[in-house]
Amino acid sequence: MSAAPAMAMVLPSSPGQSPGDPLISRLPPVRGRLSVDAPLAGMTWFRVGGPAEVLFRPADREDLAGFLSACPADVPVTVIGVGSNLLVRDGGVPGVVVRLGGPFAGVTVAGTEVAAGAGALDLTVAMVAGQAGISGLEFLSGIPGTIGGALRMNAGAFGRELADVLVSAEAVDRAGVLHRVAAAQLGLGYRHCGAPADWLFLGAVVSGQPGTPAEIGARIDEIARQRAGSQPVRARTGGSTFANPPGHRAWELIDRAGCRGLVLGGAQVSEKHCNFLLNLGTATAADLERLGEEVRRRVYETSGVRLEWEIRRIGVGPGIGPGIGPGIGPGVGLCLSEGETP
Ligand SMILES: Cc1cc2nc3c(=O)[nH]c(=O)nc-3n(C[C@H](O)[C@H](O)[C@H](O)COP(=O)(O)OP(=O)(O)OC[C@H]3O[C@@H](n4cnc5c(N)ncnc54)[C@H](O)[C@@H]3O)c2cc1C
Numbered sequence: 576m577s578a579a580p581a582m583a584m585v586l587p588s589s590p591g592q593s594p595g596d597p598l599i600s601r602l603p604p605v606r607g608r609l610s611v612d613a614p615l616a617g618m619t620w621f622r623v624g625g626p627a628e629v630l631f632r633p634a635d636r637e638d639l640a641g642f643l644s645a646c647p648a649d650v651p652v653t654v655i656g657v658g659s660n661l662l663v664r665d666g667g668v669p670g671v672v673v674r675l676g677g678p679f680a681g682v683t684v685a686g687t688e689v690a691a692g693a694g695a696l697d698l699t700v701a702m703v704a705g706q707a708g709i710s711g712l713e714f715l716s717g718i719p720g721t722i723g724g725a726l727r728m729n730a731g732a733f734g735r736e737l738a739d740v741l742v743s744a745e746a747v748d749r750a751g752v753l754h755r756v757a758a759a760q761l762g763l764g765y766r767h768c769g770a771p772a773d774w775l776f777l778g779a780v781v782s783g784q785p786g787t788p789a790e791i792g793a794r795i796d797e798i799a800r801q802r803a804g805s806q807p808v809r810a811r812t813g814g815s816t817f818a819n820p821p822g823h824r825a826w827e828l829i830d831r832a833g834c835r836g837l838v839l840g841g842a843q844v845s846e847k848h849c850n851f852l853l854n855l856g857t858a859t860a861a862d863l864e865r866l867g868e869e870v871r872r873r874v875y876e877t878s879g880v881r882l883e884w885e886i887r888r889i890g891v892g893p894g895i896g897p898g899i900g901p902g903i904g905p906g907v908g909l910c911l912s913e914g915e916t917p
Contacts, residue, residue: 598629602671603645607634615663615672618655620719621852622811623860624663625890627672635678636747636777643775644751646671652749653889654775656724657696660814664890665860673775675723684709687783688742693723693776697730700781701795710786712740713794717802719814723776728885729763733798738763742780749773766818766885807847811854816867817882826850828880832873839866852886864888 599611613630616622633639646652651670655661679694684707691700701716717732718725725737726744741758748754748771762769770776802808817825826849829835835849841858844866845851852863871882 598650598670601647601650602629603642605631605633605642606638607642608632613672615655615658615668618674619658619661619663619813620811621658621662621813621854621858621860621863623665623854623858623863625665625667625860627668629671631671631673632676633673633678639673639675639775639777640747640751640753642751643747643749648749652773652775654723655889656694656721657719659718659720660724660728660886662813662860662863662886662888664864664888664892666891668890675721675775675777679723679777680721687785688780689782690778690780691722692778693721693726695722695778696720697722697725704781704783705786705788705791705795708786708788708791709783710791710794711735711783712781713791713798715781716795717798719808722779726761726770726776726779727768728766729768731766733801736763736765737779737781740781740783742782744770744779745777746770746774747777748775753777805848807845807851807853810845810851811856811858812845812851813863813886815850815885816852816870817850818885820880820882823878823880825882828874828878828882829870832870832877834870834873837866837870839869842866844870860890861892 599609602609608631610630613627615627616624631642633642643652652673653668653670654673654675675692675694677694679692682689682691682695682700682703684703687709689700689704689709689712697715697718697720700722701712704712714731714733714735715725718730720730724730729737731737738758741763743755743757744761746754754774815825819825829844829849834844836846837844840862841855842862843853843855845853852866854863867884874880874882
């Protein structure tokens, strides 16, 4: 999904200001782009949500590290990939949002290893590997995110996850310090990465086995066919909304709770895959988040299982704010309606 062009004011920045000043004036100078009040909705699959207070597109990793080391410590920094697992709340994201673009998207091959920048699409990594005769990475073609997002989520599909193929990763922390770590040091688990929350991944090395490009290409085609048959892949969605609880499949619990097709405002629980939420075209982030919380409430009522969000929610309300606890959210008003069930 291509991102809509951002309409934002681009301003020069100057260091040495105080916390009361506009954020942009407190940020260090960069070689990349700093944009004020930059729309983020077009950078996410859901296509909802408010702007970044400041959006930073670094020119390269030195630019990023230099910025982080000089950025005042009280300024929140959030990194995003291509927003395929992201719900940006309607009030936008305070602080600096970092988006890693082309300079971070390189992919190179050495033997049966592939080194990819954090901004590279998983699909690109699978394709480059396939063309080089490296098999075992085909599953990445079914995940519509970047390598940075795959590292943070330990993304997986078709029985494999990033942890199975990861050799090492590079990251920069909030102070601008570079870290190079072996895969085992990342504490990867099911949709979980144990790396410090302030790490911005810069890239990864993944490895496969020798294979035949034609056979790898056929497997990638098969994965695309299977996904198109089971997931709303062309919709405004965020992929699986909730992680599978131990011993359960989230979609089965959601189905049993009668939530398939449920509608709230412009948001709907997908008929095709009921662990996916959809923006039908007019949804706000609050519609989507409230619908998700209603699904959690109904699943808890029917099965006693508390679903946990897999989709990352960032930014501030209106709607359900960041302060919501681990339990069931507030009531969602009277606008719920059941959609058609198959
Ligand atoms: C149709 C559809 C199908 C999907 N199918 C699957 C699937 O089969 N398997 C699966 O695992 N996921 C799936 N997803 C979810 C999503 O594609 C993955 O979670 C993906 O890894 C997210 O990558 P992203 O670049 O879009 O990250 P974003 O959505 O932009 O961000 C997700 C999280 O990663 C963090 N992040 C992003 N980049 C970096 C970085 N450089 N450094 C540190 N943190 C970073 C963000 O801060 C955020 O917390 C699907 C999504 C959609 C829309």
